[in-house]
Amino acid sequence: MGLSSMVVTSILAVFSVTQLGLIPTMAEEETMVFGAIGERVILPCIDRSQHDGVTWKYKNQVVIKHQDRILKGITRMTFRSDLNKQEISKGNFSLTLLQLENSDAGKYVCEVGSRTFEVHLQVFTVTGSPSGYLLSNESLTLKVQGTSSAGITWHDNHGKMVTHSQSRELENSGYSLRIHSLQAEDSGTWKCHIRSSSALLEIPYKVLVIGFHNWALxxxxxxxxxxxxxxxxxxxxxxxxxxxxxxxxxxxxxxxxxxxxxxxxxxxxxxxxxxxxxxxxxxxxxxxxxxxxxxxxxxxxxxxxxxxxxxxxxxxxxxxxxxxxxVMAVSANPVGPHSKSANVTLLCRLSGPLPPGAQLFWEHVNGTEKETQKEDHNEVKVMTKTAGRWRCSLKVRNTVVTSTDYTVEKAAEWNIYVLIGAGVGAGIVLLLLAGLCTFTCTARQRRRRRAEKIARVRQDLIEKRTCQCQ
CATH class of the missing domain: 2.60.40.10 (Immunoglobulins)
Structure with missing residues (x-):
């Protein structure tokens, strides 16, 4: 074997050993999980090839394990932890933590057979200042407590995402939200969304604002x-x-x-x-x-x-x-009924000034006459000889908000024939009355003269009798 062949063989051997050494590390899986203080969170650990035997550790201390039965460790979250026995047989070894505390954050290790799974838990909470109820026009500051590079978004009580504005201030990359001039309509559940590439958490915060609905004047x-x-x-x-x-x-x-x-x-x-x-x-x-x-x-x-x-x-x-x-009031000058040729002044007035763009006007119902006041004055007048029903109305934004009616009455007028007939009739009545009066007076005078004559005759008889007696 040549020198070059030995070098190549050595390099391949070293590479193979390195690969074998990396196998346990490559087998480990890392997961990021977000949780909220006081709530429940599930730390995932799934291996379908295994059906029993799991150990959960936190900072190298056993939290809980299952080997034929569940055994508890000695960590501070041990008695708030649990495993689902029915899911374990299906290869689901996920850990449930209840009533999360801020100190529960950190790295958890799930050991299943020869495999290990790492879960990084980050714990968040939302606080409000002042706490409890708020009054109209007060300000509220909501803050997210927890360390993460995750993105923060806020949603109001109507589910709409909050953006930076004069009444909604976002600070510290969204970790702080300041709400100015709260109103009764702001009562409800606001939500903080915490999001990363692999984790998502929604934390609700209930806001109670005591005040009047539609509080503006x-x-x-x-x-x-x-x-x-x-x-x-x-x-x-x-x-x-x-x-x-x-x-x-x-x-x-x-x-x-x-x-x-x-x-x-x-x-x-x-x-x-x-x-x-x-x-x-x-x-x-x-x-x-x-x-x-x-x-x-x-x-x-x-x-x-x-x-x-x-x-x-x-x-x-x-x-x-x-x-x-x-309040709207109407009046007339002079007060009727009026003669046919007389003018009547109708007055309509408000107890307050006209709002911008409003109209205060008189109109003859079923007629064409109309008088309008568009200025800031709080009254409108109309001079008319037209009898019938008049209406004063106040229109704001093209809607009549109130109105009231006034009826102009005219005095009854007789025609010439009626007057002549009435005159003739009155003359006849007067003549009859005069004749009756003359007849009555004449009869009364006759009776008086007759009575006087009888009285004189009686007096003469009395005098004659007196003389004869003497």
């Missing part, structure tokens, strides 16, 4: 003598709120924007609260067991316009909602 429009329902809906059930702490509630009103609020009533919120109602003048307050406070105003008057505010006081702040009630 609302404006209601109503006509005089109509009925108005003002509704204040909380994002959480009153009984659930009552379980958090002792909460006070109240209802206030003010007639003008620059005036101070006047308290109408107050109440306490408890977990055992019962529904109740309260009547005050034309207002009826109803507090339900759910999350609604309703105020019903019967036969609204112009003086009832103003700002109505409901509020709840917590130890850490206050939530409130205000509804602005604008």
């Amino acid at each position: 609302e404006t209601h429009y109503a006509a005089v003598n109509s009925t108005v329902l003002l509704s204040y809906t909380l994002s959480a059930d009153r009984q659930k709120i009552g379980e958090l702490e002792n909460i006070k509630g109240g209802f206030e009103w003010k007639p003008e924007e620059d005036r101070q609020y006047q308290e109408k009533f107050n109440f306490s919120v408890t977990s055992k609260g019962l529904p109740w109602s309260k009547q005050m003048n034309n207002m009826r307050f109803t507090v339900k067991t759910s999350n609604d406070l309703q105020v019903k105003l019967h036969k609204v008057q112009f003086k009832d316009a103003g700002w109505y505010r409901s509020h709840f006081k917590f130890s850490r702040g206050r939530v409130e909602k205000t509804i602005h009630l604008v």
Whole structure:
């Protein structure tokens, strides 16, 4: 054998030994698994060629093993670990860990026969600051705790992925999410998605924001003598709120924007609260067991316009909602009925200014006359001789939000023939009355003269008898 042949043979021998040495290493499999603190996780280990005998180790310490029966080790997660006996016979030796702790993270080794499987467990959790419930307009910071090069994405309570914006700040590669100006509609389950090339984890986080739905200032429009329902809906059930702490509630009103609020009533919120109602003048307050406070105003008057505010006081702040009630009233000058040729001035006014782009107008029902006010003034006038029903309407964004009617009445007018007939009839009646009066007076005078003549005759007879006696 030549020198070159010996070198080639030696190199092949060394290569073969190296390959044989690498066989155990090449047989090992590595898997990445993500888990959440307090939850359950399954560490996979599958070898269909084996049907019994497995040992799980953590940092070279036995966690659990199975050889005819299950034996427990002495690690801190041993009593939170388990194997599925039915799956072992099928070659599935996966390890289940319950109630994960942060210290459970690390490398686990599954030994099955002559093969070993490595599983790297990374444990994460999501924390919120402040914790517990939040109030409207507060801010919340969500953070992911756990070391990994995985990608982080957040999804809101509607399942929509969160992107960086003025009200949603993503920091530290997405490991931190800051939510500004929370509203009642933000209540629900937010989710953190942790993803790598081989592992995926979804961690939910429940957010409870206590506040009023549609908390922004609302404006209601109503006509005089109509009925108005003002509704204040909380994002959480009153009984659930009552379980958090002792909460006070109240209802206030003010007639003008620059005036101070006047308290109408107050109440306490408890977990055992019962529904109740309260009547005050034309207002009826109803507090339900759910999350609604309703105020019903019967036969609204112009003086009832103003700002109505409901509020709840917590130890850490206050939530409130205000509804602005604008009332429409109509009048006429002069008040009818009117003659046919007389002008009537119809006035329609609001207790507040017109909103941008709104129209306040008069129109003759089933007619063509119309008068519109598009400016910021809160009233519109129309001068008319047309009798019938007139309607004042307020249109906001091409929708009539309220309207009220006024009927212009004209006095009855008689025609010339009726007047002549009435005159002739009246003349005849007057002549008859005059004749009757003349006849009556003449008869009365005749009776008086006759009575006077009889009286004189009687007097003469009396005088003659007296003379004869003497």
